[in-house]
Amino acid sequence: MAGTDVGIDLGTASILVYIKGKGVVLKEPSVVAFDRDTNKIKAIGEEARLMLGRTPGNIVAVRPLRQGVISDFTVTEKMLEHFIRKAVGKKTFRKPKIAVCVPSGVTEVEKKAVEDATYQAGAREVFIIEEPIAAAIGAGIDISRPCGNMIVDIGGGTTDIAVISLGGTVVSTSIKIAGDDFDEAIVRFMRKKHNLLIGERTAEDIKIKVGSCYPRSEVDSIDVRGRNLVTGLPKTVTVTSEETEEALKETTSQIVEAVHSVLERTPPELTADIAERGIVLTGGGALLRGLEELLESKTGINTMTAEDPMKCVAIGTGKFVEFLSGHKDEEP
Incomplete structure (x- = not known):
């Protein structure tokens, strides 16, 4: 039985897994929640994302990848293993061939870390692809x-x-x-302009619902809840898309x-x-x-x-493995 070809978009914000013949089978946030006392992982993916900024002292929700680079090796490895198993299932006898995507500016050491983590997570062969190339293939170019x-x-x-x-x-x-910096810019803006402290998840909601970086014909607005920095009490503020444009200008x-x-x-x-x-x-x-x-x-x-821009890199990574396998099959 042939091993499965898998393409992984190992993103700072989310991880997408593409399987040959099936397309993108999994898209989850790259967040891991673990218990500090026992060092056991509590939740991975969407479940852990919901815990961001809402955990008690002993449980921490972390993003093991920072700016496209592995900042916590062990956690990344566990997370990859979890997602690969979830996507591929337990039925396969052979380990999968996996292509993983990295940003174009990473160093050899950083590439090696991704490669090692992927082998540890159960890959038979690992290919490292630069993000723009995968994105271009995925966009149909x-x-x-x-x-x-x-x-x-x-x-x-x-x-x-x-x-x-x-x-x-x-x-x-x-x-x-990138996207995380958009969120941070919104957090800073809310603090400066409205004296309101909000978390990164709320900032992301604002970005997704009303975020804009160019003047628009109609103005959208959203009610945002956070903590008033002057009184220390909860407060609700209405934010418009024009304000987000101001907030995101620099970024x-x-x-x-x-x-x-x-x-x-x-x-x-x-x-x-x-x-x-x-x-x-x-x-x-x-x-x-x-x-x-x-x-x-x-x-x-x-x-x-591109259509479905979030999935481009994952699709491109998966297609790249197929492209490689295709070339190998033709050789005598």
């Missing part, structure tokens, strides 16, 4: 052609920007500004600048391709309203978001 494509992959911890041609990266950059402009710097370093022939084909946005951060318009107004290049 034929990366093998001699034609420039620009991908902006905004995840939870890192934003990867790359110009891809002939199956490889020509120019790329990875900045540690989003850093992404625009990074896109700009990659374009500056791109060879002219490929720049011409990009001007014609446009910029493709992938990753959960691409769902922020107004990003397309913002990039378009600042670069003058048509920008579109």
Whole structure:
């Protein structure tokens, strides 16, 4: 019986598992809750995410990956093992071939850590793929052609920007500004403007429901509850999408600048391709309203978001394994 081919998007915010022939079978937040006293893991994934910021002293909910890099090896390994088992099931006799995605700027040491964790979690073979390439494959771009494509992959911890041609990266950059930083910017803004202290989960809700980074025709608003920093008591404030635009201004402009710097370093022939084909946005951060318009107004290049941007990297990682297996099968 052939082993299963698995693609894993090991994200700072969520983990997606793709299985050959089945598509994305699992999408869960990369959060682990464990008991400090016994060092036992209490919950993994969505269940643990609900505990963020709401745990008693002995239980901590942590995100073992920070800015796309493993910050807690043992916890990451346990989390991977849990998700692989959950996705693949116990029926397989052979260990799966697993491709894992890493941000384009990681060091060899960081790559090795991901590889080791994946082997420990039960892989027979591990392939490490750079995020922008996986994102491009997942977005349905034929990366093998001699034609420039620009991908902006905004995840939870890192934003990867790359110009891809002939199956490889020509120019790329990875900045540690992404979805998590949007949340932090909202937390800071609420504290500064409304004297209101909110947690990261509430900030994420604001971002998802009314977050915007470009002026919109209609203004949305949401009621936010938190702690009044002056009185120390609970307080409710109404936040509008215009305010989030102000809150996210600095963070989003850093992404625009990074896109700009990659374009500056791109060879002219490929720049011409990009001007014609446009910029493709992938990753959960691409769902922020107004990003397309913002990039378009600042670069003058048509920008579109891939369909189902959150799943692009996972699909691309899985397809990459198939692509590799396909090539190996053809060899005599």
